[in-house]
Amino acid sequence: MSRFFSWLAKHKHAYLYTAAVLLLSLAVGSSVSLLQRNTYLPTLSGDISAITVTDETVLCVVSREQDSFLLRMDTGGTLLNYCRLDSDQGIERLAVSGEQIYAIKATYHDGETTQKLVSFCLEEQSMTPRTILDLSGLPDERASDIVWQSLALTDNGSLLLGGTDTHGNGYSLSFDPETSSYQLEQPLQDADVLFFSLSGQKQLIWVSNSCQVHLERNGQQVRNLLDGQSTTPQQPFFCDQYGFLSDSITGDIYKIDADGSVELFRKGTDIIPHSNDTYDQYAAYTVYQNADGNLCVAGVFSSDDGVTIVGEEWSMDTLHLGRHRLMLFWQHSWPIALVALIILLLACLWFERILRSPRLSTRLTLFELLAAVILLVSVTAIQYRAYQSTLLDEAYQTLHLIGGSLALSLESDTRMTDQELDNIVRQMRNQIYAALAEEGKTYTLRVLRQTSDGPAIGYDNHIPAGYLLEDVESHSYVLAVNETFYSHTASIRMLREALSTNYLYCQTFQQGDQLCCVTVSLPRVILLEGQTRFFQRMAPILAVCILLFLLLLWKTRRLLAPLNSIRAALEEFYSSGGGNQMVLSDIPHTELYDIALVFNQLSLETKIQFNALKTMNLSYRKLVPNSMLHFLGKSSVSDLTAGETVAIDAALLILAPSQPDHENSRIMPLINDATEMIGAFDGIVIDHDEGLDSLTAFFADDETALACARAFITDHNFVTAAVLQESIEFGVFGGSHLLFPLALTPYMARRFDAIALMRRFGAKIIRCDSHTAGLRLLGWDDGRTFYEETVWRTPDWQSAWRNVDALWAQALELYCQHDFAAAMRKFAGILRAMPGDEAAHWYLFRCESFRDAAQKDVNTDLLQGWKDK
Numbered sequence: 001m002s003r004f005f006s007w008l009a010k011h012k013h014a015y016l017y018t019a020a021v022l023l024l025s026l027a028v029g030s031s032v033s034l035l036q037r038n039t040y041l042p043t044l045s046g047d048i049s050a051i052t053v054t055d056e057t058v059l060c061v062v063s064r065e066q067d068s069f070l071l072r073m074d075t076g077g078t079l080l081n082y083c084r085l086d087s088d089q090g091i092e093r094l095a096v097s098g099e100q101i102y103a104i105k106a107t108y109h110d111g112e113t114t115q116k117l118v119s120f121c122l123e124e125q126s127m128t129p130r131t132i133l134d135l136s137g138l139p140d141e142r143a144s145d146i147v148w149q150s151l152a153l154t155d156n157g158s159l160l161l162g163g164t165d166t167h168g169n170g171y172s173l174s175f176d177p178e179t180s181s182y183q184l185e186q187p188l189q190d191a192d193v194l195f196f197s198l199s200g201q202k203q204l205i206w207v208s209n210s211c212q213v214h215l216e217r218n219g220q221q222v223r224n225l226l227d228g229q230s231t232t233p234q235q236p237f238f239c240d241q242y243g244f245l246s247d248s249i250t251g252d253i254y255k256i257d258a259d260g261s262v263e264l265f266r267k268g269t270d271i272i273p274h275s276n277d278t279y280d281q282y283a284a285y286t287v288y289q290n291a292d293g294n295l296c297v298a299g300v301f302s303s304d305d306g307v308t309i310v311g312e313e314w315s316m317d318t319l320h321l322g323r324h325r326l327m328l329f330w331q332h333s334w335p336i337a338l339v340a341l342i343i344l345l346l347a348c349l350w351f352e353r354i355l356r357s358p359r360l361s362t363r364l365t366l367f368e369l370l371a372a373v374i375l376l377v378s379v380t381a382i383q384y385r386a387y388q389s390t391l392l393d394e395a396y397q398t399l400h401l402i403g404g405s406l407a408l409s410l411e412s413d414t415r416m417t418d419q420e421l422d423n424i425v426r427q428m429r430n431q432i433y434a435a436l437a438e439e440g441k442t443y444t445l446r447v448l449r450q451t452s453d454g455p456a457i458g459y460d461n462h463i464p465a466g467y468l469l470e471d472v473e474s475h476s477y478v479l480a481v482n483e484t485f486y487s488h489t490a491s492i493r494m495l496r497e498a499l500s501t502n503y504l505y506c507q508t509f510q511q512g513d514q515l516c517c518v519t520v521s522l523p524r525v526i527l528l529e530g531q532t533r534f535f536q537r538m539a540p541i542l543a544v545c546i547l548l549f550l551l552l553l554w555k556t557r558r559l560l561a562p563l564n565s566i567r568a569a570l571e572e573f574y575s576s577g578g579g580n581q582m583v584l585s586d587i588p589h590t591e592l593y594d595i596a597l598v599f600n601q602l603s604l605e606t607k608i609q610f611n612a613l614k615t616m617n618l619s620y621r622k623l624v625p626n627s628m629l630h631f632l633g634k635s636s637v638s639d640l641t642a643g644e645t646v647a648i649d650a651a652l653l654i655l656a657p658s659q660p661d662h663e664n665s666r667i668m669p670l671i672n673d674a675t676e677m678i679g680a681f682d683g684i685v686i687d688h689d690e691g692l693d694s695l696t697a698f699f700a701d702d703e704t705a706l707a708c709a710r711a712f713i714t715d716h717n718f719v720t721a722a723v724l725q726e727s728i729e730f731g732v733f734g735g736s737h738l739l740f741p742l743a744l745t746p747y748m749a750r751r752f753d754a755i756a757l758m759r760r761f762g763a764k765i766i767r768c769d770s771h772t773a774g775l776r777l778l779g780w781d782d783g784r785t786f787y788e789e790t791v792w793r794t795p796d797w798q799s800a801w802r803n804v805d806a807l808w809a810q811a812l813e814l815y816c817q818h819d820f821a822a823a824m825r826k827f828a829g830i831l832r833a834m835p836g837d838e839a840a841h842w843y844l845f846r847c848e849s850f851r852d853a854a855q856k857d858v859n860t861d862l863l864q865g866w867k868d869k
Contacts, residue, residue, distance in 0.1 A: 021344045029337025042069040042082055044307045044319045048300045050103075051309070052094040053288040058298070058309060058316075059101065061091040070103070070120065070127065077316035083120060083127040093151035095159065099123055102159055102177075104135070104148050115148050117159070117175065125327075133175055133182060135161070140184050146171050150197040152238060162198035170196050170206055187216065194464065195245075199238035203258065205245065207233050209464050213245065215260050222260030229262070230254070232466045239287040239295065248467045249453050251280020253287075253297065266297055273312045277301060280453075283470050302470070302478070368552045375548070379541045395522060399505035402432050402443060403520040410447065410516065411509040418458070418465040421447060425459045443522055448481055450515040455481045458516060477504075484508060484517050562592040569599060578606030628684055631700075631730055645731030651702035652745070653683065653709055654722040654755055656694035658762075667693050670719070674712060681708040689752060696748075698728055702769075709765055713792060720759045722766040724751060724784075754781045754862050761839040764792035776801070777812055778839060781862040800834045811843070818858055820847040 042062065050061040057080065062069045068090050072081040085091065085105070092115075093104040101120040106113055114136040120127040135148055148163035154174075161173040170188025175181075187204060188196075191214075195207040204216040213233050215222040226233055232248035243256035244265065251268025265287075268280030279285075285299030290313065298311035308317040350366060406428050410421065429445055447459035448469060455469040455478065463472050470478045484506040504521040565582060572580045580603055582596045631648060634640055655674050657667070671688065678685055678697045681704055687696035699705040702725055709721035728745045758766050758778050767775065767787050775787035790801060801808075811826030827844040834840060850858050859865075 021348065022341060025337045025341035025344060028340040029333040029335075032336045033333035041321065042071055042079070042084070042319060044077075044309070044317065046307065047302075048284055048307055048309070050091055050094050051284055051286050051298065051300060052096060053286055053296075053298045053311065054096045056291075059094050059096065060300075060309065061094070062307075063090060070101075071319070072101075072122070072127075073316070073319065075311065075314040075316065076320075077318055078320045078322060081120075081122060081125060081127050083129060085129075093149070095151045095153050097153050097157065100177075101127070102151060102153075103129075104151055104161070105129060105131075113147075117161070119177070132177060132180065135173075138182075138184065142171070142186070143184065148173070149195065150237065152199055154201070160198050160202065162196050162204070164193040164196050168192040168194075168209065170204065172198055172202070172204075195234060195236050197236040197238060197243070199241070199243065201241065201258075203238065203241075203243065205236040205238070205243045205256065207236060207245070211464060211466070213256075215243065215256060217258055217260075225256060225260060225262050226254065229264075232468070234467065234471050235285070237286070240289060242287075242295070244287050246282075246285065248471045249451075249456075251278070251282065253279060253285070255295075265295075272297075272310060275310050275315060277310060364552070368549075371548065371552065372545075375545045379538060379545065383538045383541070396505060399443075399520045399522060400507075402445070403505045403507040403518045405432070406445065406447075406520070407507045407509040407518045410511065410518070412511050415512040415514055421458050421465070443520055446519045446521075448517050448519065449511075450485050450517075454478070455485065455517075480504070481506065481517060481519065485515055562587050562596075566592065566595060566599070569596075569603075573599075573603055573606075577610045578603045630682075631684070632732065640732050645729055648698070648728045648730050650698040650700065650726065650728045650730075651705035652722075652724040652726050652728075653678070653697045653699060653705040654694050654724070654752075655697075655709070655712060656689075656720050656755065656759060658718050658720050658759060670716065671695055673716065674719075677708060677712045681705075681711075683708060687748075694752070694755075698726075698730075706765075706767070713764055717764070717792070720755070720764055720766065722751075722755045722758075724768050750782055750863060754784075754786065757842075757862055758786060758788070761788070761842065762793070762837075763788040765789040776805075777809065779812070779843075779862045780816075780860065786862070797834070797837075804830045804833045808840075811840075815843060815847060816860055818850075818860070820851045823847045824851070 044062060047063045048060050049063055050059075052059040056075055058071075058073050058075060060071055060073075062071060068085040070083040070085070070091050071079060073079055086107075088108050090106050090108070091103045092106050095102045099122045101122065103118055103120065105116050105118045107116070114134075116131045117133040117135055118129040118131050120129060135146075136144060138144075142165065145165040145167075146163040147165070148161050150162040152160045152162075154160055157177070159175045159177065161175065163171050163173070165171070168191055169186060170191055170193045172185050172187055174183045174185075188206060191206060192208045192210065193206045194209045194211075197205050201217075205213065207213050211231055211233060212223070212227075213225045213230070213236070215225055230247040230250070230252065233245050233254075234248045236243060236245040238244070241258055244253060245256070246253045247268065252264060253266040253268075255263045255265035257263070266279045269278055271278055279297065279299075281301055282297075282299030283302045285297055287295055287297055290296050296312045298309065301308040301310060308315060350370070406425065409424055409428050410416070416424075425445060425447060432443065432445075444461075445459070446457070448455045449458045450456075451468075453468055456465075457463050457467050457469060457472070458465055460472075469481060485508065504519055506517050506519050508515060508517045510516070565587065569580060569582045581600045584593065584596055584600075587593045587596050631650075632640070632644060632646055657670065674695045675685055678695075681699065683697040683699045683705070685695060685697045688694070689696070697705075697708075699708065702723055705723045709723055713719055713721055726745050755766060761778060763776075763778060765788065766778070767789065768784050769775065769787055772787060774790065776790050778786045778788050780786070790798060793801070807826055807830055811823050811830065814820075814823035814826060824844060824847040827840050827847065830837065830840045831844065846864075
């Protein structure tokens with residue numbers, strides 16, 4: 001025990017040092033986490049973009065500035081499960097099946113939106129999204145242009161999604177979570193779809209851009225369901241077998257039966273049970289079945305004080321986190337504490353290395369890095385705020401110019417119709433884009449009108465005029481526009497806080513007795529592309545930093561000049577493989593001189609060894625081609641072992657002279673040329689038959705073998721080539737000191753005899769092929785059908801052949817049917833047109849020998865008596 005305390009006393013400074021750094025890191029992590037608690041603790045303050053009620057629980061998606069949360073609560077407001085999404089992600093649709101939540105997750109990046117089908121497990125406290133289908137990455141070309149708007153569960157447990165594209169077409173996608181299979185269909189074509197929803201029974205409700213509601217069930221459509229009842233329908237969805245949608249202005253909720261009959265389910269001015277609010281105050285709503293099986297409505301109210309979720313049997317305006325608060329605090333603080341611990345430890349080790357390093361080069365290098373870090377951090381911290389302010393001011397000046405010009409053009413003493421407003425805005429937009437849309441910036445223009453129900457859309461690229469703004473935009477955006485209407489002025493600071501994702505400007509104007517406003521927005525990701533201005537503002541301070549860096553580099557260069565020469569020599573050694581030599585006269589006689597001397601000797605020896613190894617590798621490649629390794633599934637020669645075999649369905653190529661010639665002086669050049677050609681087409685030579693003077697090789701497929709045969713015969717027209725599809729047993733045989741390849745295939749003796757016979761017919765390229773176009777049938781043998789490519793014959797022969805082509809087919813058909821007398825007459829007719837055709841002569845003599853034979857004893861194969869040999 002005394003030894004332990006003495007050892008502890010000896011190293012106590014190290015433990016105190018580590019404990020102090022650890023405590024400081026925990027303090028930093030806790031402080032930062034407390035300061036940022038509003039960014040990661042979920043609340044009901046923000047925009048609720050989706051809501052679903054099931055089994056006495058409420059699922060909703062809350063978006064607040066850059067943060068989005070998927071919350072699962074009971075009807076009393078107690079948090080049960082949650083999921084925090086990334087800053088560029090959002091959940092758009094929800095569906096619950098047992099312990100799984102399915103949702104459509106959208107990701108916004110660089111002005112583009114991608115969608116994925118994800119699932120969450122209710123058994124996890126912190127639910128993690130698991131991607132089960134990339135909706136934007138489907139192989140179908142149409143999928144990239146589809147925005148999925150609805151999600152439903154079918155009776156068999158599969159998912160049904162509905163969406164629209166930019167051309168107003170409606171699509172449905174059926175996805176089976178068990179098998180991960182899907183089917184994309186287009187039930188609505190050129191339907192001018194604005195809102196779209198599907199039920200689990202494949203019922204469709206859609207709202208067209210002309211604000212008409214249509215229903216489709218089992219291929220039958222009911223058009224214009226709300227004729228005269230609603231002019232601004234929105235939010236179609238299904239609950240049980242019924243469809244629901246609401247009116248953007250009146251707040252009325254309509255129920256649609258499967259037969260297309262419409263019922264006013266809830267009137268917008270009715271009082272919600274157990275509440276003083278009315279249904280037309282819902283910013284978003286859903287319909288669900290309670291425990292008694294009755295259909296009830298639950299929705300979201302937005303106000304300056306926050307968000308309230310109100311159902312017909314319950315309500316909540318506060319989210320109770322309970323034990324989740326401490327867990328979320330710890331989850332957010334420990335990564336910060338860990339990063340702080342690593343940074344502090346590195347900083348302490350850095351300072352210690354500077355103070356205690358015995359090498360002057362190390363001290364100078366670390367001091368240089370320390371100076372760079374201090375200067376860059378200080379300069380960046382001072383100038384970044386000025387950069388942000390300048391960039392925002394310039395952006396808002398441009399937005400003010402656009403908004404002011406548009407408002408001046410729209411201001412009038414009388415109210416404009418929607419068509420007049422649309423024409424003026426489009427004309428102004430084209431002029432603005434021509435003048436200000438530089439550097440790919442995209443400005444979004446909207447015109448809003450003040451109505452008794454709130455701000456309504458007068459012009460929008462995506463939503464028809466007449467819809468209330470609160471039904472299609474976020475709560476913060478609506479509040480910003482209301483503030484503009486009420487105060488008749490637009491506060492840049494208020495608008496900046498209202499929308500963190502868009503830079504927006506508002507300006508009011510009058511049309512008769514109606515107050516209107518213009519909004520101009522610019523995506524933040526596009527605005528921040530002008531970061532070069534930040535570095536322009538830092539130029540004076542950076543000039544001072546450069547002077548300091550030059551001074552330090554000059555001092556370091558004088559001290560480390562020999563090391564630079566050694567490093568350059570090593571880099572050249574790595575790239576060239578050795579042989580380079582350092583100039584020793586430029587290096588002082590220090591330990592660096594000895595290193596350079598050893599390097600020169602090493603470089604010379606390495607170059608010699610590399611040259612010998614290169615020569616050896618070239619020799620190995622000639623003996624063991626890459627195609628051989630490919631067929632055996634090996635990556636290098638060293639992987640080959642004796643006894644390894646593989647069965648290959650390969651294409652055999654047999655090359656043989658039209659007339660056998662056993663003189664080596666004449667046959668060897670032909671074999672050499674054939675070997676080179678086969679190697680060029682990644683084939684392997686496996687046999688040389690001295691009887692036929694033939695060369696046999698095999699390829700991975702018959703197309704490659706046929707291409708090789710054609711290329712070879714083009715230069716050697718006195719050669720016959722045969723391409724056969726055979727099963728080959730290919731492998732490596734031998735022992736520990738010797739390996740050689742071997743290919744085995746049955747029936748080759750009979751194949752050679754058949755080819756020798758067909759070679760007498762004058763055929764150049766013989767094939768066993770199912771594609772018979774342009775080929776001449778030569779006969780049958782051992783279950784194989786042999787054809788000849790006639791394009792290699794002489795022009796006179798081809799001219800005569802075109803006249804007897806059909807007669808030849810008839811003759812062979814009669815021959816195959818054992819009608820030898822009739823076949824003889826056909827072959828005789830062919831010989832009258834083609835007296836020198838050896839194949840017709842052979843078949844004529846064969847028919848004559850078979851004519852008097854019994855039918856059962858006749859074998860029409862090319863090699864009739866081969867089995868008797």
